[in-house]
Amino acid sequence: MKNSEIADVFDQLADVLEFKGEMVFKVNSYRKAARTLRDTSEDIAVVAAENRLANLPGIGKSTAEKIQEYLKTGKIKKYEEERKGLSDELISMLQIPGMGPKSLALIHSRLKIDTFAALEDAIHSGRLAELPGMGEKKGENILKGIQLLREASKRIPLGVALPIAEQVLDEVRKFKSVRRAELAGSLRRMRETIGDIDILASASDHKKAIEAFAALPQVKRVLAAGTTKASVIVQGNQQIDLRVVDEECFGAALQYFTGSKEHNIKLRDIAKGLGLKINEYGVFRGDKKVGGKEEKEIYEAIGLQWMPPEIREDRGEIEAAKEGSLPALVTSKQIKGDLHVHSNFSDGRATLEQLAEQAEALGYKYIAVTDHSQSLKIARGLTPERVEQKGKEIQKINSKLKSLKLLLGTELDILGDGGLDYPDKLLEKFDWVVASIHSGFKQPREKITRRITSAMENPFVDCIAHPTGRLIGQRSPYEVDVEELLAVAAKTGTAIEINANYDRLDLDDIWCKRAKELGVKLAIGTDAHHLDHMNMIRLGVAVARRGWLEATDILNTLPLKKLRQKR
Ligand SMILES: [Zn+2]
Numbered sequence: 001m002k003n004s005e006i007a008d009v010f011d012q013l014a015d016v017l018e019f020k021g022e023m024v025f026k027v028n029s030y031r032k033a034a035r036t037l038r039d040t041s042e043d044i045a046v047v048a049a050e051n052r053l054a055n056l057p058g059i060g061k062s063t064a065e066k067i068q069e070y071l072k073t074g075k076i077k078k079y080e081e082e083r084k085g086l087s088d089e090l091i092s093m094l095q096i097p098g099m100g101p102k103s104l105a106l107i108h109s110r111l112k113i114d115t116f117a118a119l120e121d122a123i124h125s126g127r128l129a130e131l132p133g134m135g136e137k138k139g140e141n142i143l144k145g146i147q148l149l150r151e152a153s154k155r156i157p158l159g160v161a162l163p164i165a166e167q168v169l170d171e172v173r174k175f176k177s178v179r180r181a182e183l184a185g186s187l188r189r190m191r192e193t194i195g196d197i198d199i200l201a202s203a204s205d206h207k208k209a210i211e212a213f214a215a216l217p218q219v220k221r222v223l224a225a226g227t228t229k230a231s232v233i234v235q236g237n238q239q240i241d242l243r244v245v246d247e248e249c250f251g252a253a254l255q256y257f258t259g260s261k262e263h264n265i266k267l268r269d270i271a272k273g274l275g276l277k278i279n280e281y282g283v284f285r286g287d288k289k290v291g292g293k294e295e296k297e298i299y300e301a302i303g304l305q306w307m308p309p310e311i312r313e314d315r316g317e318i319e320a321a322k323e324g325s326l327p328a329l330v331t332s333k334q335i336k337g338d339l340h341v342h343s344n345f346s347d348g349r350a351t352l353e354q355l356a357e358q359a360e361a362l363g364y365k366y367i368a369v370t371d372h373s374q375s376l377k378i379a380r381g382l383t384p385e386r387v388e389q390k391g392k393e394i395q396k397i398n399s400k401l402k403s404l405k406l407l408l409g410t411e412l413d414i415l416g417d418g419g420l421d422y423p424d425k426l427l428e429k430f431d432w433v434v435a436s437i438h439s440g441f442k443q444p445r446e447k448i449t450r451r452i453t454s455a456m457e458n459p460f461v462d463c464i465a466h467p468t469g470r471l472i473g474q475r476s477p478y479e480v481d482v483e484e485l486l487a488v489a490a491k492t493g494t495a496i497e498i499n500a501n502y503d504r505l506d507l508d509d510i511w512c513k514r515a516k517e518l519g520v521k522l523a524i525g526t527d528a529h530h531l532d533h534m535n536m537i538r539l540g541v542a543v544a545r546r547g548w549l550e551a552t553d554i555l556n557t558l559p560l561k562k563l564r565q566k567r
């Protein structure tokens, strides 16, 4: 699908136009088109072929033509023309979080800066701070933004990598020469960001497998293709490496290439102590191979239980495996509902009926429809009257549903002064209340922490959503004392969310483990604003698993009756 590719070009075009001081409505029209493209689950090429582009929100005649042009030629002439005379590096500086096209235009015209190095230099030397409207604080923010951008450009979010990888993995499994194939590396461990995608396969004929891989339609460019390994670039400039091994070594290679490095170093040390050697080909005593076809043989050879890839980070899993006390990690199948979704009552795209339909398709027993509260006007937050209307509609829909219940929920805004956006007498009418911060991100640590903990003290608040506010690769967490949040949550019995949106994954794995130690319950929510987003629940489950969480640690493994008793 070319949807996100074209959306990127529209966004870049909007950036360039804004940089050049073009009129706001023109800039916004491209941004709107980009958003629509990203939100459309249908393949845009199909929509275009059937002449339905104009039916999409935010797509006018001229943007529709540009989409057609890109589908035909792989380019948009308007973008190529507008960016003429601007260097690639200058254009990529538009991606710095916290910079903005207007600031960059000012910096470019006044200081003649068009490289990252020159920009950093101007900030350090204080020249940037002298520009109108800049100041030292802005300079610091830009430096932080450059740092985030550097990290992000090296790694891509799990939620982006996973679908690309699984699609290619499916193809590899269909090759005639291939017996088994699995994802490896940090992707198999479900880390929140991924470097390159690694696929491992066993094959009767290595060369044939490599050739078939390089010839896949997804492949845009072949970087290298040898006798056992190939590296290719697929859409989105993502690199995928395929390694082919003999069937007898598959388990050992899978263990070896899954990592993590720290985990594997420890395993090899244990093996050495037992007079064994572990490598990518197997487990050996002297020259004799004692295992390696299956991954579990590696662990068993050194007296350990096999363990799920998500916890192979040398965070105590090897010691736990030795004692036989590994956690029984939560699985996607155990999740009975989604506790954070938005409907078109606020800023979601789907109707209540559509959400119910999707939830049934996912096999859920309940979903909490947590639309925004009244202060969040940009997200069409609900007035008390609209809440009442929504409650009635939910009742009507629920009366027709068999195995599913929609829960009347809200994503309650925690206001800048720590107050809550609805009074208690309205809050008590909800089935599920998640409270969260959407403003005042720059407040000092004590203040933000206090805002959240005072929300926890309200008996009607069930859960704190996206507790640190970070956006992976785009925005650092706001200053918040997470240890304090967890301590208070343990006392008040408030759940903490694992927001499963791939940009957020908030709370993260490390804090999840700490939450469990403190006896805090977690709730997984996708924060879906679109039906497709509900599938991201698996990313939340992955974070939970990486945080050693079991079904009993997670509220949405409970049947509805038990969940209600928790309130
Ligand atoms: Zn939110």
Ligand SMILES: [Zn+2]
Pocket (backbone or CB within 6 Å): 340, 342, 411, 527
């Ligand atoms: Zn939300």
